[in-house]
Amino acid sequence: MKATCFDGKNMRYEENYPEPNTGEVIVRVNLAGICGTDLEILDGYMTYDGILGHEFVGTVEKADNFDLIGKRVVGEINAGCGACESCQKGMDRHCPNRTVLGILKRDGAFAEFLSLPEKNLHVIPDNITDEQAVFVEPLAAAFEIKEQVSLQPQWRVAVVGDGRLAQLIIRVLKLTCPNITCFGKHKNKLESLINIGVKIKIGIEKSDEQSFDLVVEATGSNSGFADTMKLIKPRGTVILKSTIASRENLDLTPTIINEITLIGSRCGLFKPAIDALATGVVSVDSMIDSTYPLEKFSEAIEHAKKPDTLKVFLKP
Known part of the structure; x- marks a missing residue:
């Protein structure tokens, strides 16, 4: 699959990066957003190598739950171990063994495909556009x-x-x-x-x-x-x-x-955000800036770094 890879120092574009091969849901990425955390990782925040990106909307390609296939989804980025005290209390985001999409031990959304546990995924209503849906996570x-x-x-x-x-x-x-x-x-x-x-x-x-x-x-x-x-x-x-x-x-x-x-204060529940976008209580359209194809990731990142820029998207 097409993907951008970060080796801890530099990013590169690959045409034949291995597709996710797990027991999780496979999502084809429709659109991904570049956020401040991505830029901070490039500047040395966290110690991470792999595919960046955690703000996304995509279409489910493979899932054990056949009802999900073909649905447009966004995903909570923290995947807990399921066994520790934090996970048992429903606080996966504080699991000491967690992986985090595009941030910690898990490939992210700057690629054609990503994988996440089914419980992390939320189906997006039809009246929310792809551009708006990318804002759900932040x-x-x-x-x-x-x-x-x-x-x-x-x-x-x-x-x-x-x-x-x-x-x-x-x-x-x-x-x-x-x-x-x-x-x-x-x-x-x-x-x-x-x-x-x-x-x-x-x-x-x-x-x-x-x-x-x-x-x-x-x-x-x-x-x-x-x-x-x-x-x-x-x-x-x-x-x-x-x-x-x-x-x-x-x-x-x-x-x-x-x-x-x-x-x-870090991550939050997705439902209030999805409801706010679906009802129009919160509007994000004025924050949409520009969209770049994945292979032009370096131009997209440079544009996202500019002080006057708001949301920049990558489209696989």
């Missing part, structure tokens, strides 16, 4: 915040970052908290948020400091964490969404002095 990560924190409508909320994940987080939080400010660096990305009633700022003013009840850090940088700590009120709540490839030390002193609650 949108689920945004909805995870609502599972972790009891959001209050009167809260002042800040999101630090204006990239792909930050934009989805803002759309989800806006369903509960109308008073949201996005602190970013890219004017065109920020301006796209004005239409959905979000306040935008480039840079933090003195009046912004320690004035937000909830701050979500979604920049992928150490400077983003420092900005977050400037914005949060004493005894406020900070959601950390970034996986930071940098090895610099973070100063956690303010979290102790101001008694800040820090919450790490």
Whole structure:
């Protein structure tokens, strides 16, 4: 099959990469998205070699459950061992023996085919396009915040970052908290948020400091964490969404002095994300950027790295 392979240092395109040969469901990839985690892996985050990519929509080719064959699906990316305490509690994403699609010991979606356990797959309604469906995985990560924190409508909320994940987080939080400010660096990305009633700022003013009840850090940088700590009120709540490839030390002193609650937040349940797209409660169409054929992966990645770019797709 056609695939892009990462050897820990470089990516290459192969015409005859071995197809998945497992007891799992085989999915033909219709479309895959390039996300910040993919770019961070290329910069040294995690120690991974294989096929990258974990945001996808595809069509089931082979399955023991014949009813699934031909169905359009997306997939939860964590595959647990099924035997440990975490798996027994339904927390596969925290299984110490898990594999993670395109991230940890499992080939991903930048290929013609991938495989996942049947329980990881979710059938996509016909009224969700392929482009929209690719957003299900990161949108689920945004909805995870609502599972972790009891959001209050009167809260002042800040999101630090204006990239792909930050934009989805803002759309989800806006369903509960109308008073949201996005602190970013890219004017065109920020301006796209004005239409959905979000306040935008480039840079933090003195009046912004320690004035937000909830701050979500979604920049992928150490400077983003420092900005977050400037914005949060004493005894406020900070959601950390970034996986930071940098090895610099973070100063956690303010979290102790101001008694800040820090919450790490990663993957989320797919159903709320699928329902939000199907009903139109959350729209992602303005975040769609461009699509590249798989063999032009290097051009796609370079475009995805540009500061002003939102969602870039690869099409096998």
